[in-house]
Amino acid sequence: MSDRHRLLTRENVYLLFWATVLGLAVAGAFGAYRAVSASGEDADGWFVEFATGLLWPGALIFAGVAGAVFVGWKANID
8 A cells, every 4th residue: 555545654643743742732831821810729729720721712722723733734834
């Protein structure tokens, strides 16, 4: 089978890895920002705020960043 028809080439594995890592990093940074800017002094409240920020807006942020990495990689934007 030719390389053109292979789904998981080395380049695509790198692409999936970096899209996932960068998406999670940005979503985690947003969740941390929400937790730090919360008005409560309680550590449990901070964790709940972090988890909440990571789940809903974090999922959207993850999808946006991973999509941008994917499109940029495939378009070979330098």
